[in-house]
Amino acid sequence: MLARLLARSPSGGLSAGGLALTLVLAVAGGSAWLLTPGRFTQRTPGDDALGTPALGNFKAPHDFDVSDPDATRELRDAAAAAELPVFDWDEGAAEEAAGRIRDAFRFARDSLAGARRGPGDVRTSSRSQRSAFEARMGVRVSDADLLELADGHFAEVLEAELVVLAAHGLSGKVVLDRWRLATARERGMVARTIRGGAPQGERTIVELGPVRSLEDARADVERAAAALPASIPAPQRAALEHLAVALTRPTLVFDPAETALRQRNAADRVKPVVVHVKGGEKIVGDGEVIDKRHLLVFRGIRQQVRGRDVVLVRFGAGTLVAVLMLLLWLHSQRNVPGSRPTRKDAVLFAVAMLASAGVAAAGLAVGDALHDRFPNVSQEAFFYLVPFAVGAAVIRSVLSAEVALLFAVGSGGLVGLIAANSLFFGLHATLTSVMASGLIARTRDRAGLFKVGAAVGALGSLLALATQLFTGRGFDHALAPVLAAAVAGGVLLPVFTVGILPLVEWTFGYLTDLKLLELANLNHPALKDLIVQAPGTYHHSVIMGSLVEAAAEAIGANPLLARVCAYYHDLGKIRNPLYFSENQRTESRHEGLAPSMSALIVKRHVTDGVELARHWRLPRAVAAAIPQHHGTRLVSFFWARAKQRGYEDGGEASALDDEVFRYAGPKPQTRETALVMIADACEASARSLPEASTERLRDLVQKRINEIFSEGQLDECELTLKDLKAIAGSMVRALEAVYHVRPEYPARSAGSAPEPAVPQLQLLTGERRRP
Incomplete structure (x- = not known):
């Protein structure tokens, strides 16, 4: 078995720290593989x-x-298309044109007034004056039109009429082409107000109102020119018309650059x-x-x-698990005094931790498969079916409550990491493990395991409900399967625990309470042989079981283990039962034997017991009580007889070899085997008391405990003086219950009424007679 291998400590083997580090690295490495993304990923289609x-x-x-990217592009295109087109609206175009007209005509009149030549010379005016006039007008002027205006002396009447004509062409909204307004009429536009050639603000126009094209605006100018006063010569009216048409331009101009910029900005604001x-x-x-x-x-x-670099991912996962395991180990070493883990304890802890991680990973995979078959059931419901608390229950069955609590915390953290970094599953695994480890410690039969499973299932369903409510899902259709799965996970707990515990017992050599309960059954074949072959020894063992159980409860030892050790401590007396006083009905078979021979026969029951324990495959903790309950004490009765005979023969008592009369040991190594030694001495002595009063029993128990203590038989176990005091008190009370003084029933007097006639049986012959 693995327990035997771990019990050996050859030179050059791993130290306790080395073993701990090795196990931490093993758990971290295994968990890192389980935590690596893509460990169960299928080959994806291209x-x-x-x-x-x-x-x-x-x-x-x-x-x-x-x-x-496709959806992002669609959203960005939609955002760009949603931007309204930007138009520059020159609302003051008519006023601006009027100002230019007045300025140009004033310049022309001033030029004519300062000229010393006649009008005919105006036709040959310098090119600079012509250019200055055109610059002020903002349009090119033909020679014919310029001559006609000059003939009219650029009169103020002509100026006023030109201003009116220009207003006909520039008032309102004038666009270059109507087709640019198709989108604007549907969704509106952004109109930037332009004054003096610079934007002065903007507004969104949804209802455009009347809009003219450039051709329509110029046509309006031509119609207005046709209605000019007849007092103005026709050539001059034509010149005014030509200038007004030239001054007419679009007042609502589409700005493609600004529109494109805004569309790009709108698209950029859309997040991927x-x-x-x-x-x-x-x-x-x-x-x-x-x-x-x-x-x-x-x-x-x-x-x-x-x-992702798989090596780095695994290193990170392994580091997380290693830190978790190291902290648990350091905490147990420094802050849990009652926890003194052996090598096999550490190996079991590591194996159970890895197994819990593997079960969680397998549960995810199986849950995925089941979810494919039953898509109406949520995937987490199948994950709740996994009995995460099995590991903690098994650990608590063989180790201390402190170690089980540490395991619950560690395994819960691993489950949370494996379950897609789920805090809720980690809490679920931790809390159910804590409850399972706490309840299973008080289980005394296999039926009790199912009660533990029911309690864990109830807690699991409560946690699942709390998680459902906390995440905001409320009482939806997925709640019922989740609650049912959580309860089922608790019900599966005892099933897996009962199946795993025997494997743990056999592999690691642990002794669980369930195994002890099987051994405590008085119908065990070894005990049935004992009651047939050595009934007195059997009775003595049963009484001792009551004594050690009470004492173990008093000092906090394992009462069940102590009772089972008491049942089997004298198993070797089956071989030669009549050489022991409790089985003798006639004279002792030791009469006529040398004390040394008698001592050898009595000591033989220890080696016979060890052989029978091996035959019946008793656990090591139980079989250890067979040699340890005598320790290295003397077979006192025959040692005293040998000394007496030595004195009678005139020899020296010191010449006797006490090794012949001394048990080989070892001394008790545990508190339970020490209790068996004390109870064996006290019960055997109590049988010889002529009157088992409380005072005599108290003195007897105190005397036997003092003898055992003074001989150093308790040096290798962990009993304290406080424990010995509690043991003495419990032993006295237990012996009082067994050897209490019974009242003497009075005999029937001569004058009493006759007894009624009843049939009497001759039990030995089977004959029946009547008085």
């Missing part, structure tokens, strides 16, 4: 699989985000579309046609795998 049926069910191995994929989420089912979204998620999975 882009060429678009439009083909999926060859199997595909689920996300873990939570991740993937950008959707990110698809959030939850671990375990179904991507595509078997036979479903793969579309662009499926390929997008598959590309995201591949990018996640390529974008």
Whole structure:
């Protein structure tokens, strides 16, 4: 068995610290592999699989985000298209034109007034004056029109009429082409007010109102020119018309650069579309046609795998687990005095931790498969079916409560990491493990295990309900399967525990309470042989069981282990039962034997007991009570007889070899075997008391304990003086219950009424007679 290998400590083997470090690294390495993303990831279809049926069910191995460029582009295009077109609206175009006209005509009149030549010379005026006039007008003027205006001396009447004509062309909204207004009429526009050639503000115009094209505006100018007063010569009216048409321009001008800039800004404000994929989420089912979204998620999975250095990921996961394990180990070493783990304890702890992580990972995989078969049931419901508390229950069955609590914390953290970093599953595993380890310690039969499972299931369902409410899902349709799965997970706890415990007992050599209960059954074959072959020894062992059980409860030892040790401590007396006083009905078989021979025969029951314990495959902790309950004490009766005979023969008592009369040991190594030694001495002595009064029993128990203590038999166990005082008190009370003084029933007097006639049986002959 592994326990025997771990018990050996050859030179050059691992020290306690080395073993702990090795186990921590082993657990960290195994957990790192289980925590590595993509450990169960299927080979994802490539882009060429678009439009083909999926060859199997595909689920996300873990939570991740993937950008959707197509959706992002669509949203950005929509945002750009939603931007209104930007137009520059020159509301003061007519006023501006009027100002230019007045300035140009004033300049022309001043030029004519200062000229010394006649009007005919105006036709040959310098090119600079012509250019200055055109610059003030803002348009080119033909020679003919300029001559006609000069003939009219640029009169103020002509100036006023030109201002009116220009206002006809520039008033309102004038556009270059009507087709640019198609979008603006549907959704509106952004109109930037232009004054003096610079933007002065903007506003959104939804109702455009009347809008003219440039051709319509110029046509309006021509109609207005036709209505000019007849007092103005026709050539001059034509010149005014030509200038007014030239001055007419679009007052509402589309700004493509500003519109494009605003569209780009609107598109840039749209954040990239990110698809959030939850671990375990179904991507595509078997036979479903793969579309662009499926390929997008598959590309995201591949990018996640390529974008991560698996070595670094595993190193990080292993570091997390290693730190967790190291902290648990250091805490147990420094802050849990009652926890003194052996090598096999450390190995079991590590194996159980790895097994818990493996079960969690397997539970996720199985849950995925079941979710595919039953898509109406949430995936977490299948995960709640996993009995996470089994590890803590097994640990508590063989180790201390403190170690089980540390295991519950560590395994819960691992489960949370494996379950897609789920805090809720980690808490669920931790709390159910704590409850299971606390309740299973008081279990005394296998039926009690199912009560523990029911309690754990109730707690699990409560935690699942609290999680459901905390996450805001409320009482939805998925709640009932989750609660049922949590209860079922608790019910599965005793099933797995009962199946695993025997394997742990056999592999590691542990002794559980359930195994002890089997050994405490008085129908055990070894005890049945004992009652047949050595009934007195059997009775003595049963009484001792009551004594040690009471004493163990008084000092906090294991009462069940102590009682079982008492039942089997004299198992070797089956071989030669009549050589022991409790089984003798006639004269002693030691009469006529030398004391040394008698001592050898009596000591033989220890080696015979060890052989029978091996034959019946008794656990080591129980079999250890057979040699240890005598320790290295003397076979006192025959030692005293040998000394007496030595004196009678005139020899020296000191010449006797006490090793012949001394048990080989070892001394009691545990508190339970020490209790068996004390109870054996006290019960045997109590039988010889002529009157078992409380005072005599108290003196006897105190005397026997003092003898054992003074001989140093308790040096190698952990009993304290306080424990010995408690043991003495419990032993006296237990012996009083067994050897209490009974009242003497009075004999029937001569004058009393005759007894009624009843049939009397001759039990030995079977004859029946009547008085």
